[in-house]
Amino acid sequence: MEKTVVIAGGGWGGCAAACSARRAGARAVLLERTDMLLGTGLVGGIMQNNGRLAAALEMEALGAGELFALTDRCARHRNVSFPSHAHATLYDVGLVPGEVLRHLRSLGVEVVFQARVSGVEREGDCLQAVLCSDGRRFPADAFVDATGTAGPMANCQRYGNGCAMCVLRCPSFGGRVSLTGLCGVAEWVGEKAGGGPGAMSGSCKLHKGSLSRALQEKLERDGVAVIPLPPPLREDHLAQKACQQYAQASYRDNLVLLDTGHAKLMTPTFPLEKLRQVPGFENARYEDPYAGGKGNSLRFFAMAPRDDALRVEGVENLYCAGEKAGLLVGHTEAIVTGTLAGHNAARQLAGRPPLVLPRALAVGEAIAYVREQMATGEGRRKKYTFSGSVLWERLGQLGLGSVDCGEIAERVARTGLTGVFAE
Incomplete structure (x- = not known):
């Protein structure tokens, strides 16, 4: 019988995990709390700026370039520069969600909308099933938590300026519920630079x-x-x-x-x-958000403690992706973690050891470095992205900031992992 991976959360991280798990041979069921995919990707749209191009080229060489190619096909503008950012691609936020949905379904991913995870069934260290607020039950052999870190409304009200009326639409579809939290795992909370959570x-x-x-x-x-x-x-x-x-x-x-x-x-x-x-x-x-003159959504309230294979500590068959995997900001970052999480969920079901991306790659360094930083108070006050600030500076210091396609393909080849995500 075909083994199943259930992915909770249909943002970029969850969509990438579903693609990756399905490509690796598992049945993939993607549960999305609302009636649209991509989460903040519905209003985002920036790709390939600064080191995000290097990360995308590495992922393409690793065999997981499909979602990056999809955003390229939906680009409104290419090779755009704006303050401190170069060679950006701006995708059309109106076109990409439908393209992603059609791509998932073409792979055979089962997409279930208005499926808000609100409970779990667990035996020992293994998760058996997730339960939705409407009573539906989804059993699986492995799981990916891509539920994000923004919301529910109480966080925006307590730590922000109230519900910002954003695209996440907590009042209508219910606030985010963390799959990791439901499993009883204590989560990391990010902090503002000046203090306070989120x-x-x-x-x-x-x-x-x-x-x-x-x-x-x-x-x-x-x-x-x-x-x-x-x-x-x-x-x-x-x-x-x-x-x-x-x-x-x-x-x-x-x-x-x-x-x-x-x-x-x-x-x-x-x-x-x-x-x-x-x-x-x-x-x-x-x-x-409609309240953009006063407020915006608050994020980074619930990140999973995990290893560099993106397995959540304390649950044998649960992986994490997107912002759930740490203080990583952006669509590219979510696709990278989602791809690895979905792939490793499928590897576990096939009886194969998990894949850890080596730190000789920008994507591997990002995953490992952010895990290390989340263990420190100072690290939790920072945010990490391929496109600038702390992580981009570190990649430059390590010689991993090149955006030369040939050089990146050679870098991946030296690790012996060319095309690994296409297996």
């Missing part, structure tokens, strides 16, 4: 049609617009951001807009009355 999402989205025609045309032509702000209109949210790669003066002194279908505003919040004083923004309206 971190605020790093951007919000404006309805592009609410901007001036000149701004719309610039965005659609160039993919990016940088509008200087006079000092009285500046807002300093740099210390609040989950996305530390954008916690720079350029993002305080300017409005930085990216075209991902929405006009992506690279600041967690900006008061609407101030925003409408900027030429071109007189009719500006927030698209996500």
